[in-house]
Amino acid sequence: MSTADAIRALTAGNLIHLPTETVYGLGARADDPAAVIKVFEAKGRPRFNPLIVHVGTLEQAEAIGAFDDRARVLAKAFWPGPLTLVVPAKDTNAACDLARAGLDSVALRMPAHPQALEVLKGVAFGVVAPSANRSGRPSPTTAADAADETGAFVDVTLDGGACPVGVESTVVSLLGDARYLRAGAVTRAQVEAVIGPLAADEAEGHRSPGRLSLHYAPDAPVRINVENPSPGSAYLAFGPVTYDGPVVQLSGARDVNEAAARLFSALRAADKLYPPVIEVAPIPQDGIGEAINDRLKRAAGFVG
Ligand code: TXA
Ligand code: MG
Secondary structure (H helix, E strand, C coil): CHHHHHHHHHHHHCCECCCCCCCCEEEEEEEHHHHHHHHHHCCCCCCCCCCEEEECCCHHHHEECCCHHHHHHHHHHHHCCCEEEEEECCCCCCCCCCHCCCCCCCCCECCCCHHHHHHHHHHCCCEEECCCCCCCCCCCHHHHHHHHHHHHCCEEEECCCCCCCCCCCCCCCCCCCCCCEEEECCCCCHHHHHHHCCCCCHHHCCCCCCCCCCCCCCCEEEECCCCCCCCCCEEEECCCCCCCCCEEEECCCCCCCHHHHHHHHHHHHHHHCCCCCEEECCCCCCCCCCHHHHHHHHHHHCCC
């Protein structure tokens, strides 16, 4: 399937799998409630959880959301790339109510993936694209994994190869004081280097509505920060390991970027062994490590 097929399907109000640098998205046109509702149905996603609108140009983003200087400078610094900006909604038809889950804000992102950009620049509307997994499950990072999760609901699966980043975009809210809502490849420190200090995290109420407690979860229970795996468990290793049970290596060289790129496919691979439990080595908090640990804590059901 080609980007032209994807453009045709989107224009007709149908769903596609959209490869991005982070994870595969389940795409639909953001200006058509009848198309957007299919996304919620395919994912089994609660309607109160708003979607990210993906755009191909900064001008398009600025037509949909109200950009202040902070938004502009962040977009200049990190777009196209794994950063989502939450700003006041400006055109509430371009990002329909259902896409925004009724909020008066909108999340916008320009992904750094050649096929995604070709599709997004080839249509006259924004494209909602949550991760293409069923709600609560690990995000897909290959076209095959996307097809396994939600293939029955899409017209076109665009195969853009394995996602190089592997965890979802960083989400920063610019409603009032800037806040880091979801950790991703763009770190808190990188955001602060551009717009100055971020507000401290506190109440979950300030965080993304979609930050559910059990998320990114494979079928087997997940236990994290495990140095010495217990007999029978499937072990996600980070560096050299002596365990003689099943091991899926996140990064033999202890590289957090490589571990992020492999994280979700490793969880899927471990699940296919039907282990009683998946145990995961401690991962350092450096760089994208914060995002990895955030996803792992949720996969383990630790975050309320
Ligand atoms: O990397 C990504 O962002 C991927 C790829 C496909 O682009 N997409 C993705 O979408 O992760 P999704 O729907 O799985 O995550 C969107 C996150 C959710 O946590 C949601 O609650 C938050 O963004 N979000 C969306 N609109 C928001 C808003 N107006 N205010 C606060 N959070 C919002
Ligand atoms: Mg998701």
